[in-house]
Amino acid sequence: MYDLNKIKEYIDTKYIGQTIIQFDELNSTVVKAKSIFATCPDGTVVLSENQSKFKIRFGREWVSYPDENIYLSIILKPALEDYKISKFETIASSSVCEAINCMFQDIDCKIKWPNDILINFKKICSISCEIVNKKNIAEGVIASLGINVNLDSEYIDEDIKQIATCIKTETELEVDREKLIACILKKFETYYDELLNFNTIVNAVDIFSNYSILRGKDIEIVKPGKKTSRKVNVTDIDCDGWLMVLNDKGNEEILNSGDISIRYERKT
Template sequence: MYDFNSINDYLNTKIIGQTIIQYDNLTSTYAKDKNIFNTCPDGTVVLSENQSKCTVRFGNKWICREDKNIYLSIILKPIGKNLMISKFDVIGCSSVCEAVADTCNVECKIKWPNDVMINNNKISSVSCDFVGKSDDPSGVIISMVVNANMGTDEIDKINEEIKNSSTSLKIETGTDVHRELIIGHILNNVEKHYDEFMKQGTIISAVSSCIHNSAIVNKTISVMKRGKKTVRKLYAKSIDGEGRLVVADEKENEEILSPGETIIIYEGKA
């Protein structure tokens, strides 16, 4: 299992990760967080060595390899704040991207709204959900998966679609990575961005990180509305203060896209 003492050595937080619960195997860390939400303090983290049902945005499946990857979910209870899922997508993605860059010395790109990539291949995905009613939520759960120590042979056993768009930190760095170090840095970054949100109501630092590391900002992209078939070509201009994508059409008319209703069709690897 994860070395809890080692994770704690890397933590520099007051809220995030001050309570950590570990499991060998779960259906999903998100499901466990949702089940224990009411009895756990703000910032509680659930870790699992394996997940039997690992799904990310829109119910898409993610690779699960026991003892190889990182599976975690964080309970957040920002009472009285203006909650939008897009804000926490940005907090999660920027936290993973920054942590990987700092600990593994590799360049990451954020594929808005939920994926972190190296060399155009996914190494991580972030999924955020409200707890309680969507119009009056009790809080938010941020779930993260990170491909850490899978080798090429393990990825090659996966179906073609996933295999051809996935990588791991081990593959990209050429060596096993210290999972506890990465987890500690992720949680420290979440605390930094969450602290700004709680004190100021903004996510400026997380948005700036996402723009700086974006895979699509200042590029032309193809966009579909969820449930629709029409594909539009739009220019990705920026990410706004709510974590939404700012785009413009060929006539330079601006539009703001929310992640829950938008599908980005990426050229090349998905």
């Protein structure tokens, strides 16, 4: 189990992670966070050593391994006029990537828009953000992370070893999970505070752009369920975390992550 006292020693936040609820096993931290949403303060964190049904984009499942990795959800209750999931994905992605780069300065952690974290072009983390509604009115957001941390490479299925890895494999170091959790939550609070106070995510966008693995690349975009694709060139992300691209006619487009999936040439 996670050492909650150790997390408290490391953490330096006002409210994100000041309430932590821990479980040995859940179907999903997202589902649990939804079920207790109404009774929890803003910034409550749900932690689990294992989760059996963590869904990521387009219904795909993130395979979980107990006792080695990090699976958590953050309950957020911002007073906003509009809830754009892209803003929360940007905050979460920037927080995880920057925290890892701060803790391990000899690695090059990157972000693949909209919500994947990579080391050496292999995925170590997937992020999922979901609006919580009551009677069709948005009441908040649940931001969820699944991070491959101390998993031995032999337990990663052969069919995904070319695209997935963990922090321990890439750094050759055993990771202090509690310290990493605390670092992520501190970064998260910094960027979330900007959203609460100014309704902007300028600093998170800057971090995301700096660590973006797609900026300047030619990519293929595909709509779910479609076989055809088209090529565009990525220029950056905008102030809401949406992808800015140039199409084959040289015209700028803004792409929503809910509408497309991406293919790109991965270096090895």
